[in-house]
Amino acid sequence: MAAVGRFPAHARSVRETEAIPLTDPAYQQCISPACGAKYGIDEVRVACSRCGDLLDVAYDWNRLSVPSALSELQQAWARRDDPHCFSGVWRFHRLLPFVPLEQCVTVGEGQTLLLPSEGVARYVGSKPGRFYLQYEGMNPSGSFKDNGMSAAFSHARFVGASRAACASTGNTSASLALYCSVTKLMRAVIFVGSGKIAYGKLSQALDYGALTVQIAGDFDDAMARVKEVSQQLGIYLVNSVNPFRLEGQKTIMYRVLEALRWEVPDWIVVPGGNLGNSSAFGKAFDELLRLGLIDRMPRLAIINAAGANTLSELVQRRKLCWNRGKPPLEIACRYYDEMDAEGRRASTIASAIEINRPVNLNKCIRALEICSGVVREVSDQEILDAKAQVGAGGLGCEPASAASVAGARKLVAEGVIGRDDRVVCILTGHQLKDPNATVAYHTTDQKLFNDVLGSRGVSRASFANRAVSVGNRYDEIAQAIELYG
Amino acid sequence: MAAVGRFPAHARSVRETEAIPLTDPAYQQCISPACGAKYGIDEVRVACSRCGDLLDVAYDWNRLSVPSALSELQQAWARRDDPHCFSGVWRFHRLLPFVPLEQCVTVGEGQTLLLPSEGVARYVGSKPGRFYLQYEGMNPSGSFKDNGMSAAFSHARFVGASRAACASTGNTSASLALYCSVTKLMRAVIFVGSGKIAYGKLSQALDYGALTVQIAGDFDDAMARVKEVSQQLGIYLVNSVNPFRLEGQKTIMYRVLEALRWEVPDWIVVPGGNLGNSSAFGKAFDELLRLGLIDRMPRLAIINAAGANTLSELVQRRKLCWNRGKPPLEIACRYYDEMDAEGRRASTIASAIEINRPVNLNKCIRALEICSGVVREVSDQEILDAKAQVGAGGLGCEPASAASVAGARKLVAEGVIGRDDRVVCILTGHQLKDPNATVAYHTTDQKLFNDVLGSRGVSRASFANRAVSVGNRYDEIAQAIELYG
Numbered sequence: 001m002a003a004v005g006r007f008p009a010h011a012r013s014v015r016e017t018e019a020i021p022l023t024d025p026a027y028q029q030c031i032s033p034a035c036g037a038k039y040g041i042d043e044v045r046v047a048c049s050r051c052g053d054l055l056d057v058a059y060d061w062n063r064l065s066v067p068s069a070l071s072e073l074q075q076a077w078a079r080r081d082d083p084h085c086f087s088g089v090w091r092f093h094r095l096l097p098f099v100p101l102e103q104c105v106t107v108g109e110g111q112t113l114l115l116p117s118e119g120v121a122r123y124v125g126s127k128p129g130r131f132y133l134q135y136e137g138m139n140p141s142g143s144f145k146d147n148g149m150s151a152a153f154s155h156a157r158f159v160g161a162s163r164a165a166c167a168s169t170g171n172t173s174a175s176l177a178l179y180c181s182v183t184k185l186m187r188a189v190i191f192v193g194s195g196k197i198a199y200g201k202l203s204q205a206l207d208y209g210a211l212t213v214q215i216a217g218d219f220d221d222a223m224a225r226v227k228e229v230s231q232q233l234g235i236y237l238v239n240s241v242n243p244f245r246l247e248g249q250k251t252i253m254y255r256v257l258e259a260l261r262w263e264v265p266d267w268i269v270v271p272g273g274n275l276g277n278s279s280a281f282g283k284a285f286d287e288l289l290r291l292g293l294i295d296r297m298p299r300l301a302i303i304n305a306a307g308a309n310t311l312s313e314l315v316q317r318r319k320l321c322w323n324r325g326k327p328p329l330e331i332a333c334r335y336y337d338e339m340d341a342e343g344r345r346a347s348t349i350a351s352a353i354e355i356n357r358p359v360n361l362n363k364c365i366r367a368l369e370i371c372s373g374v375v376r377e378v379s380d381q382e383i384l385d386a387k388a389q390v391g392a393g394g395l396g397c398e399p400a401s402a403a404s405v406a407g408a409r410k411l412v413a414e415g416v417i418g419r420d421d422r423v424v425c426i427l428t429g430h431q432l433k434d435p436n437a438t439v440a441y442h443t444t445d446q447k448l449f450n451d452v453l454g455s456r457g458v459s460r461a462s463f464a465n466r467a468v469s470v471g472n473r474y475d476e477i478a479q480a481i482e483l484y485g
Numbered sequence: 486m487a488a489v490g491r492f493p494a495h496a497r498s499v500r501e502t503e504a505i506p507l508t509d510p511a512y513q514q515c516i517s518p519a520c521g522a523k524y525g526i527d528e529v530r531v532a533c534s535r536c537g538d539l540l541d542v543a544y545d546w547n548r549l550s551v552p553s554a555l556s557e558l559q560q561a562w563a564r565r566d567d568p569h570c571f572s573g574v575w576r577f578h579r580l581l582p583f584v585p586l587e588q589c590v591t592v593g594e595g596q597t598l599l600l601p602s603e604g605v606a607r608y609v610g611s612k613p614g615r616f617y618l619q620y621e622g623m624n625p626s627g628s629f630k631d632n633g634m635s636a637a638f639s640h641a642r643f644v645g646a647s648r649a650a651c652a653s654t655g656n657t658s659a660s661l662a663l664y665c666s667v668t669k670l671m672r673a674v675i676f677v678g679s680g681k682i683a684y685g686k687l688s689q690a691l692d693y694g695a696l697t698v699q700i701a702g703d704f705d706d707a708m709a710r711v712k713e714v715s716q717q718l719g720i721y722l723v724n725s726v727n728p729f730r731l732e733g734q735k736t737i738m739y740r741v742l743e744a745l746r747w748e749v750p751d752w753i754v755v756p757g758g759n760l761g762n763s764s765a766f767g768k769a770f771d772e773l774l775r776l777g778l779i780d781r782m783p784r785l786a787i788i789n790a791a792g793a794n795t796l797s798e799l800v801q802r803r804k805l806c807w808n809r810g811k812p813p814l815e816i817a818c819r820y821y822d823e824m825d826a827e828g829r830r831a832s833t834i835a836s837a838i839e840i841n842r843p844v845n846l847n848k849c850i851r852a853l854e855i856c857s858g859v860v861r862e863v864s865d866q867e868i869l870d871a872k873a874q875v876g877a878g879g880l881g882c883e884p885a886s887a888a889s890v891a892g893a894r895k896l897v898a899e900g901v902i903g904r905d906d907r908v909v910c911i912l913t914g915h916q917l918k919d920p921n922a923t924v925a926y927h928t929t930d931q932k933l934f935n936d937v938l939g940s941r942g943v944s945r946a947s948f949a950n951r952a953v954s955v956g957n958r959y960d961e962i963a964q965a966i967e968l969y970g
Binding site for chain 1: 559562563564565566592593596598600602603604620623625627648663666667669672674677679684685687688689691692693694695696697698699700701702706710713714717718720743744746873876877878879880881915916917918920923924927928950951952953954955956957959962963965966967969970
């Protein structure tokens with residue numbers, strides 16, 4: 001296919017698949033050959049919904065200016081007053097050059113931290129100095145989504161979109177709305193289902209001025225409609241299947257390496273929902289190894305919530321694997337059919353990973369192969385206990401994030417992760433994203449605990465930190481402090 | 486007084502006053518001569534509670550290594566992998582050298598942003614390109630408090646404290662608790678009043694594992710007890726009167742200058758509560774001018790909420806002013822007596838500035854003198870409308886933060902701030918700190934609106950962004966998008 005539109009010559013190939021029935025023609029308008037000219041895509045391959053091909057942004061590295069060593073990228077540090085050097089995404093532009101740098105959009109994303117935590121290390125079972133938390137909650141919208149959104153948003157701008165849409169009530173909608181409000185380059189359209197709207201979850205999207213369309217239907221209806229409407233009206237779709245978001249999410253790993261002075265850790269542990277992070281991490285390390293920028297692979301551990309354990313079920317019990325690029329995806333199709341027949345739906349306190357059919361399943365299977373990965377699942381009880389440990393020993397996080405820590409603990413106990421291994425757990429979202437779970441865990445109000453947590457099978461708050469009530473008298477207070485403090 | 490303890494020789498003088506009755510011997514234990522040896526303070530002057538002297542960290546700049554130009558400080562940028570260079574507070578250590586750098590504690594604070602916003606500029610009345618938002622909500626605990634806490638905490642560590650305390654249900658307790666949880670250098674003790682605890686507000690302190698002592702009494706009781714208990718038990722007190730916190734807060738201005746390539750803006754606009762920020766900003770600019778590092782002063786605008794308007798009342802109506810270092814503070818004392826006699830208490834939706842007696846009043850009066858400052862007050866209605874504009878045109882904020890934008894708008898309308906002036910509004914806290922106010926403003930639920938906002942005299946939500954309800958059909962959705970999007 002000849003080059004069309006304004007897609008840069010060096011970003012040679014964008015290939016697509018939908019391995020799992022989630023594929024939908026509506027989405028493909030963004031990247032299908034029919035719209036190639038309009039959207040400036042150079043080369044696109046659209047695969048059938050059940051084949052094993054992958055929608056990827058593929059680079060012809062031979063035609064690109066690749067750094068000779070990762071440490072070369074540090075040159076950006078000294079140019080902090082250049083927004084693209086300041087950005088935690090775009091200072092790595094040479095490793096995701098799908099849009100010319102001058103067109104890349106930044107709102108200051110990626111000022112995140114890699115923090116060692118002795119307290120959480122002890123809980124996990126790691127030796128001191130071997131355990132780190134990568135804190136993505138410090139992004140502008142409060143979650144890791146800003147990494148991918150800065151990339152997708154840059155692509156949307158590059159191809160001339162004036163509106164961008166997603167179906168989401170959570171972190172994705174907050175991130176899209178934020179990029180629109182700060183840059184004014186596009187109008188955000190958020191699709192949500194109806195019934196009682198959880199306005200709390202939507203508070204960021206509303207605050208950032210996104211047009212919020214409430215469909216008379218459930219989330220699946222909202223998802224179906226956003227694809228249809230985006231295709232018809234030429235609105236750029238940023239839902240998880242968008243491959244440019246994954247390009248941005250690669251930079252989480254670049255920042256981990258940067259903070260470790262370009263040493264590869266032994267393990268990356270990440271919560272698994274739609275599997276965009278794990279897919280992006282696998283692609284990032286695969287590229288770095290091929291480019292000779294790292295000399296070994298870290299291992300990847302993907303942690304499902306037990307109440308949303310599609311990946312764990314497929315990989316651990318049903319033996320779905322990469323199979324040299326021909327994963328037996330009929331295993332997944334069969335499983336989804338079963339879920340539908342039984343009316344089973346994901347349910348976990350970790351709402352950010354409460355996913356039935358992970359959009360990026362196929363790429364994630366590839367990442368597991370690339371990084372000799374493992375999958376585990378953890379209960380809501382384990383998630384909340386781990387979350388309390390992250391709070392007490394770090395910067396706090398939302399429930400889904402803590403799945404990584406709970407999973408690391410399980411893998412250390414199993415001996416899969418060694419106590420000496422250098423481990424990085426990804427904390428995907430800010431503690432303030434879900435104060436309800438925090439309050440319910442630490443409360444002395446049994447009814448509140450039962451309503452929020454007991455109903456999910458959480459029976460204890462082993463690490464609850466409860467306020468100590470004392471009289472308004474010095475000696476009583478002093479006694480309490482000496483006792484507990 | 487001879488040098489004692491480990492206080493560095495170059496940080497020559499720490500002087501104290503409590504100009505306003507809020508002073509309390511309990512606090513002074515941290516820095517009084519009696520404890521000088523224990524706390525390593527070289528020189529201390531304790532003033533009576535009604536005199537005009539100031540508790541300041543004063544430096545003998547002649548004995549210090551002062552940069553010859555602010556741009557020299559950029560050298561830290563290239564050394565991002567050194568935590569002290571990465572810190573948005575400690576990369577300016579040469580301008581707040583009260584503790585040796587190697588003893589300074591950082592959790593990665595101060596990765597904040599100065600963002601231009603055309604949308605908010607239009608609302609305020611500023612010309613395009615002349616208006617900026619300094620977004621302090623991106624600090625680890627979600628508010629500007631981390632700036633001051635990193636400084637006070639470093640001092641606490643330096644003097645050997647093993648416990649640190651404050652009375653707070655909000656941002657201060659969150660910040661203190663976070664420094665304790667991340668560093669494990671100290672145990673945090675948070676004093677709160679009783680009655681029904683707003684656990685939501687306390688969720689961060691509880692999550693970060695702080696010992697939370699609930700006193701049978703109100704907030705004033707908690708404040709009185711924390712001072713008493715701190716003195717008796719040798720616990721380091723970090724409430725607002727702590728002068729080292731203000732040293733950390735100076736760095737907010739250094740980062741503004743840094744982002745403006747070391748050019749001084751025309752106006753700094755800041756919400757006024759306990760007046761720590763405005764006091765710190767005045768001190769920062771005063772020092773920079775004396776050191777020849779800037780050549781002119783910005784002007785300072787301090788914005789009270791109308792429901793917590795002590796500063797505005799004292800300065801605008803009762804003519805309290807610096808008076809060459811002898812401010813007629815009896816004006817303030819008289820006003821407080823009146824408030825007490827009438828049983829008047831501060832009340833505003835902007836809870837972070839809902840303060841009756843600002844601890845830093847005296848220093849703030851000095852800052853107003855130094856920076857040719859002005860004071861205004863804005864209603865809760867104006868605050869919430871401004872907050873909606875900040876959300877729609879920027880990164881969002883908590884209600885108190887938006888007072889700065891509402892105040893800037895008022896001052897532009899009055900002609901005090903010129904439309905051409907370069908204006909920086911400080912946004913002190915993250916949008917996620919108070920989702921309730923956001924939800925109530927944008928809701929279609931009249932009862933919720935009335936309960937949360939109507940009760941505070943807010944009658945309209947002029948900039949509300951409400952979800953649009955449509956059927957589950959393409960044409961209806963498309964119509965809605967074309968209409969609103």
